Amino acid sequence: MPKTETPQPLPGQAATGSVSDAGGFGGRALTPSESSETVPWHRRRGFERALSVLSPILIIAIWELGARAGVIDIRFFPAPSRIFQSFLEMLRPTEDYPRGELLTHFGDSLGRIVIGFVLGAVPGIAIGLAMGLIGWVRALIQPLVDGTYPIPKIAILPLFIMLLGIGEESKYAIIAVAVIYQVLINTVAGVRNIDRIYLDVGKNFHASRLMMFLDVALPGALPVILTGLKLGMGVALLVIVSAEFVGAKSGIGYLIWSSWQVFQIEKMYVGLLLSATLGFGSAILLNYLEQKLVPWKPR
Amino acid sequence: MTGMGKAETSPAGANGSAKIRLRGVEKHFFVRGRRVDALATLDLDIRSGEFFCIVGPSGCGKTTLLRILAGLVGRSAGTIEVVRDSDEATTARGTATARPLNSMVFQEASIFPWMNVRDNVAFGLKARGFDRRDRYAIADPYIRNVGLGGFEDALPHQLSGGMKQRVSIARALANDPELLLMDEPFAALDEQTKLLLQAELLRIWEESRKTVLYVTHSIDEAIVLADRILVMSARPGRVKDIIDVASVFGRPRQVDAVKSSPHYGEVFGRVWGLLRDEVTAAREEEDRRNAKD
Numbered sequence: 001m002p003k004t005e006t007p008q009p010l011p012g013q014a015a016t017g018s019v020s021d022a023g024g025f026g027g028r029a030l031t032p033s034e035s036s037e038t039v040p041w042h043r044r045r046g047f048e049r050a051l052s053v054l055s056p057i058l059i060i061a062i063w064e065l066g067a068r069a070g071v072i073d074i075r076f077f078p079a080p081s082r083i084f085q086s087f088l089e090m091l092r093p094t095e096d097y098p099r100g101e102l103l104t105h106f107g108d109s110l111g112r113i114v115i116g117f118v119l120g121a122v123p124g125i126a127i128g129l130a131m132g133l134i135g136w137v138r139a140l141i142q143p144l145v146d147g148t149y150p151i152p153k154i155a156i157l158p159l160f161i162m163l164l165g166i167g168e169e170s171k172y173a174i175i176a177v178a179v180i181y182q183v184l185i186n187t188v189a190g191v192r193n194i195d196r197i198y199l200d201v202g203k204n205f206h207a208s209r210l211m212m213f214l215d216v217a218l219p220g221a222l223p224v225i226l227t228g229l230k231l232g233m234g235v236a237l238l239v240i241v242s243a244e245f246v247g248a249k250s251g252i253g254y255l256i257w258s259s260w261q262v263f264q265i266e267k268m269y270v271g272l273l274l275s276a277t278l279g280f281g282s283a284i285l286l287n288y289l290e291q292k293l294v295p296w297k298p299r
Numbered sequence: 300m301t302g303m304g305k306a307e308t309s310p311a312g313a314n315g316s317a318k319i320r321l322r323g324v325e326k327h328f329f330v331r332g333r334r335v336d337a338l339a340t341l342d343l344d345i346r347s348g349e350f351f352c353i354v355g356p357s358g359c360g361k362t363t364l365l366r367i368l369a370g371l372v373g374r375s376a377g378t379i380e381v382v383r384d385s386d387e388a389t390t391a392r393g394t395a396t397a398r399p400l401n402s403m404v405f406q407e408a409s410i411f412p413w414m415n416v417r418d419n420v421a422f423g424l425k426a427r428g429f430d431r432r433d434r435y436a437i438a439d440p441y442i443r444n445v446g447l448g449g450f451e452d453a454l455p456h457q458l459s460g461g462m463k464q465r466v467s468i469a470r471a472l473a474n475d476p477e478l479l480l481m482d483e484p485f486a487a488l489d490e491q492t493k494l495l496l497q498a499e500l501l502r503i504w505e506e507s508r509k510t511v512l513y514v515t516h517s518i519d520e521a522i523v524l525a526d527r528i529l530v531m532s533a534r535p536g537r538v539k540d541i542i543d544v545a546s547v548f549g550r551p552r553q554v555d556a557v558k559s560s561p562h563y564g565e566v567f568g569r570v571w572g573l574l575r576d577e578v579t580a581a582r583e584e585e586d587r588r589n590a591k592d
Contacts, residue, residue, distance in 0.1 A: 197409045204369050204403045205423040205474065215422070219413035296412040296456045 078266050086266035087273070101255075106274050109244065109251040112168065113236055113278070116175025121232060124183030125225060129217050131184070132191025145184065153178040153235065154242045161247055171243055178239040179232035186228025190221025223297050226290045233282045241275055252278065317382060318347040318510045319368075319478065324377035326363055327535075336535035337363045341377070343529070343538065347384075348508045352521035354574060355531030355539075356581035361514045362406075364536070365482050368512065369403045383477055397427065401478040402471035406486055410455050410466045416442060417451040419466050423474030441473040442466075444503060461492040468500070472507070481513045485520070497523055498554045505551050518570045522548075523557050530573040533581035540573050542566070 041047060060080050066072040067079035074082075090102035097104045131138040153174060160170040194217065202216045218225075244253025256271035290297070326338040337360040345351050353361045366372045368379065381400050402423060410419045417435060418425075420442055424434035442451055445465040455463055464484050471479055485493045497520065504511060515521050521528045526545040529538060547562050557563060 197405060197407055198411060200369075200371050201403075201405070201409050201411075201422070203371060204401075205426050205470075206399060207422075207426045211426055215414075215425075216411070219411070222413070294413075296454055 075265065078269065083266050083269045083273070087270050090267065090270060102270065102274070105250055105252050105255045105271070106278075108248075109240055109253070109274075109278065112171045112251065113175060113233075113240055113282075116172040116240070117179050117233065117236055119172055120176035120179025120236075121183050121229060124180040124228070124232070125187050125218075128184040128187025128225075128228075129191060129213055129221070132188045132221065133212065133217050138188070145181070149181055149185070153181075153239050157243055157247060166247055170247065171240065174239055174243050175236045178235040182232035182235055183225065183228040186231065187221055187225050190224030190228075191217050193224065194220035223290075223294050226286065226294060229289075230283070230286050233286060234279075237275065237279050237282070316346045317344045318349070319343070319345040319382070319512075320378075320380040322378045322380075324364075324367070324379060325375045326360065326367060326372075327375050338367075338374075339535035339537045341537060345510060345512065346526075347382070347510055350504060350511045350513065350524055350526045351529065352513045352515060352525035352527070353529045353531060354515060354518060354521050354570065355529075355536060356533050356574070356578040357516065358534050358581060358585075359531045359577070360534060360536030361531055362482055365403070365480050365512060365514050368478070369401055369480050371403075381477060399423065399427070399474055399476045401480050402474040402476035403480040403482065404464075404467050404471045404484045406483040408455075408460070408463050408487075410463055410470065412455045415452050415454055416447060416458075416466050419455070420469045420473050422470055427474075438469070438473045441469040444472075444506075445469045446499065459492075461488055461496060464488065464496065465499075468503070472503070472509075477510070479509045479511045481511060483515050486516070493520075494554060500524065501552055501554065518567055518574065519558075521570065522563065522566050523552070523554050528570060530570060531577070533577045533584065539577060542570055542573075 063072065063077065064080050067074050067077060067082075087102065091100045093100050099107070127137075127141065131141055156177065157170070157174050160173045164170040164173055198216055198220055199212075202212050207216065240251070241253035241256070244251035245257045248254045252271050252274045255274070256268050259265070259267035259271060321341055321343040324338060324341040324343075325336070327334055327336045329335070341364070353364070355361045363372065367374045383398075411422070414422070417438055421429075421434040421438040424437055429437065439451065442448060445468055447462060447465055447469070450458065450462070455466070458466070467484065471481075485496050488496065501524065513521075513524060515524075522544055526543075528542045528544055530540050530542065531537065532539045544566060547566055548557050548560065
């Protein structure tokens with residue numbers, strides 16, 4: 001009977017020849033008329049891909065040559081090779097940093113982010129689901145969220161240091177607060193925007209409140225919740241670096257700030273590189289998570 | 300206002316062959332302070348094991364009637380009585396064995412995109428408290444029966460529109476409701492798929508002989524499927540007439556045999572004759588409303 005209806009490919013085959021994959025770097029799918037025969041060379045995908053790889057390499061090359069030739073002020077822009085050298089030096093264990101300076105700062109920031117992120121994301125999703133599904137919970141909490149959301153999160157760091165001390169707890173707290181807003185707001189939006197039909201199905205089939213939460217609202221809101229997690233991670237990176245500028249003795253923010261103060265500019269650049277790595281890595285991780293958790297989302 | 304959940308139920312036998320008894324059912328709602336009557340005093344008896352189709356002009360309240368029966372919206376007045384096939388279920392309410400009063404097959408894609416076919420079909424069973432092994436054991440034959448054997452683990456986005464509606468039908472059937480409610484389930488499908496699924500539905504229904512309430516805007520579909528066709532008036536919806544199709548086309552029924560029968564045109568003419576004035580009336584009212592705004 002299903003013979004006459006063509007089923008779409010099953011999981012294993014999904015990627016082969018799928019149009020959604022055709023975006024590539026340019027994010028532009030080929031239209032049927034654009035076969036490789038007729039497309040001019042400067043519009044071919046291979047060329048665009050090569051450009052995307054070449055542009056950062058080109059910038060670094062110009063920077064390096066400029067620094068060596070004395071065209072660029074190396075007090076502010078030390079040659080990339082010098083920064084790389086500094087990077088390698090910082091990997092070595094020293095008396096102050098038995099794990100190496102680089103890994104110590106990177107690891108400390110990473111630990112703070114992971115713990116703070118989880119502390120913010122889990123209650124953010126739970127409260128957001130309740131607010132999305134239950135009217136009186138929303139009425140109770142929404143004004144509190146709206147009223148405090150505009151406060152820049154870093155502005156409450158002094159309060160947290162006062163309450164929790166200069167140690168790790170205040171860092172976890174400030175990240176958790178930064179994350180919880182993004183996750184909560186997006187979770188509420190996700191639940192509120194679930195297609196009515198799914199709630200009708202739940203109601204018609206007499207799903208319990210727990211099933212409405214776990215089998216309908218949570219997965220239905222998941223695509224938007226993941227957007228919230230991504231935004232939350234962005235804010236978390238922002239907040240942790242700023243918090244470490246002033247209130248820490250380790251971490252990427254501390255590395256950047258202290259290197260600047262003693263004018264070790266190469267180390268400061270290494271710090272920038274580390275924060276970029278952290279941002280890039282977390283984005284990859286969350287995108288992977290999205291693919292695993294929301295396989296039905298059109299891509 | 301009470302939904303279906305509070306509809307009175309009584310054990311079988313006491314009420315002859317009536318399965319659902321609607322008395323004075325009304326529905327009105329307010330749009331910008333103005334009262335709009337969706338359903339005007341509806342009295343209706345639907346027999347046990349009957350395939351009952353409802354046709355009417357758009358906006359006549361046929362979907363509203365179905366949603367009232369499904370417990371998704373309340374009614375403004377009247378009583379709805381559903382006769383249970385056995386009193387076993389009424390005593391076991393709230394336990395895994397309780398049969399639900401009704402399950403609905405919706406018009407648009409309503410299966411959960413985040414669940415595979417098996418979990419979608421077993422959804423109602425999970426809500427009723429069956430554990431995983433039991434509900435899969437119940438769901439799997441229904442999945443095969445709608446022709447989706449081998450697709451148990453597929454996710455909906457891997458299925459075609461017709462296959463999704465098959466899942467939706469299996470989900471409602473697996474729940475073993477007293478009453479199957481279907482709201483234009485094939486309206487969004489292409490013509491060929493629709494023909495196939497109508498034939499499938501006839502076959503499946505023949506096996507279970509469940510009481511079905513089927514809303515459609517297609518006269519053709521109503522004739523092919525129904526024992527009786529209710530023609531509803533333009534808004535506010537009321538019973539215009541009920542046409543007995545079962546006396547013309549017996550069971551079991553073949554879709555092609557019905558369509559090529561000389562009686563087909565005759566029945567079609569009768570239904571369309573009743574419907575035409577209502578469709579015109581509905582359109583005139585709509586034009587009037589548009590002109591006013």
